[in-house]
Amino acid sequence: MDLELDAGARRLTVLEREHRVLQQAYTQMEGRLQDVERRLDALLAARAEARGDVPSNAHSTHHVIAREYDALVEQKVQGLARAAASSVAAAPPGAATRMLWLMGRICSVLFGQDEPEGKAVLAAVGKSRLDPLASQASRLSSCALDLRQRSAQTGLPAHWDFELMPGEPLDEEWQEAWPSCDTTLPGQFVIAPAYLVAEQVFSRQRVCTGLSIPG
Known part of the structure; x- marks a missing residue:
């Protein structure tokens, strides 16, 4: 039995190590993909601007941000x-x-009126500053702040829109139900705000639908 437990523990250690390696590889791949997308968008925008058939390079930047x-x-x-x-x-x-x-509570901190902070993210989910999720909350707020700063630097008016009338049908032009929600039911609360640039929808608002709002 002891030999079986030792073998199981070693196998678990190997699996954990392989999981960390895969996570690191995924993170690196995601970063490279985003970098390629930025460069491709910049290239396409430059070529299109030379032809005079797109609004501006700023719009391309906002598509990347979205x-x-x-x-x-x-x-x-x-x-x-x-x-x-x-x-x-x-x-x-x-x-x-x-x-x-x-x-929805997390997004209200990340893309609301105030600058996002990790401690505010933790408070939104009922956790203290010493919670094990603190580092995750801090990284998340940093990512959101980066998006907000890059959005502001383009010079085009842009904002994240939380406006919702609970109990009303969704407006398909700028709202959509979260995949696990019933699209035939009215909207109840915002999960993630819409991203609007010069009043154009670059990312639709994600909404939870239903007949009651959780407390």
Whole structure:
């Protein structure tokens, strides 16, 4: 039995090491992909501007920001919200909706009026500064701040729009239901705000639909 436990422990150690290596490779690949996308967008924008058939290079920059914003919400914001929700000893009924609610609270800190901070992100999900999620919250706020600063530097008016009338049908032009939500039901709360540039929709608002709002 001891030999089996030792072998299992060694195997677990190897798997953990392989998992860390894969995570690092994924992070590096994601960074390289974003860099390639930026350079490609810049190249396409320069060629298009030479032909005079696009508004400006600033619009291309905002398209890149919108894609990075979508990835931030779908991966990092959702990951933090899921971790915060799963750390609750007794998850309430409708835990999936609770996670979406936490995503909305996180996004309200990251893309609201105030400059995002890790401690505010933690407070939004009911965690203290000493919580194990602190480093994750800090990295997330830094990423959001970078997007906001790059957006402001383009010179075009842009903002993240949280406006929603609970109980009203979604406006497909600038809103969409979260994939796990029923698209036939009215909107209840914002999960992630829309990204608008000069009143044009670069990323639609993600909304939780339903008949009640979780507390």
